């Protein structure tokens with residue numbers, strides 16, 4: 108088959124997806140990490156601020172409704188009403204660039220968001236990534252975390268030391284989950300109710316421990332939307348947004364993935 112046909116199919120697919128405007132199921136949780144300009148080959152999780160700004164602007168223009176994570180979880184657990192085309196925004200790891208680069212953009216749109224931080228690494232660097240070819244990135248300190256909280260950005264735990272909970276001992280697993288909750292609650296002076304698994308490290312034992320610790324919901328990196336009665340509250344899906352979503356083609360991919368994500372799976 109000639110390439111001509113392949114392109115025709117791709118073009119029809121893209122047009123079809125873009126026009127499927129009304130088909131949106133459940134709630135999409137966008138999943139960001141770092142927001143900075145360091146987008147070399149090894150920086151696959153960093154989104155440039157200009158691309159992040161474009162993503163946020165697109166949500167508004169395309170009629171998406173950005174809701175707080177709490178509202179998304181209430182919908183998933185109790186079936187409360189959602190606005191049309193509901194999206195919520197989350198960041199993992201707690202990079203300082205979230206505070207410096209992402210927050211002003213979120214504030215401009217008055218969008219709520221949630222940041223999951225490794226409580227034992229606050230004020231430090233992304234030590235867990237250094238052996239994997241990633242650049243060194245600064246993490247937010249407690250003052251910045253508290254400022255974000257005061258400005259409407261929720262902060263939740265992502266273990267103490269950013270460990271894959273499926274690879275550590277039972278004792279360590281319990282400590283990483285429970286201590287991260289306690290430390291964050293002590294700093295913020297409120298209960299923290301949601302958790303995110305580092306490296307998407309989750310299995311039945313991890314879920315049991317997260318439930319036992321008192322969390323009401325937990326987030327993975329699995330792609331997809333979340334629909335009431337069908338979603339697993341302790342394996343909530345997200346839509347990863349990364350370095351690949353940059354520039355013209357990357358932004359188009361963002362648009363297409365948002366659409367695909369809202370259709371899959373349920």
Ligand SMILES: [Zn+2]
Pocket residue numbers: 199200265269304305306
């Ligand atoms: Zn992480």
